[in-house]
Amino acid sequence: MSDAIREYYFIVPDAGDAHVLLVPEGKFWTLPHATQEGAFKW
Numbered sequence: 001m002s003d004a005i006r007e008y009y010f011i012v013p014d015a016g017d018a019h020v021l022l023v024p025e026g027k028f029w030t031l032p033h034a035t036q037e038g039a040f041k042w
Contacts, residue, residue, distance in 0.1 A: 004039065005036070006037075008034050
């Protein structure tokens, strides 16, 4: 198996589903995300 880097993005709505959470990253805004390195099996 090869090592891979996976990036997961999350959509986090508010209670009324009218807005989603964005977080600053540098001078831009993005969805919250996490990175996982290495082999992965479901």
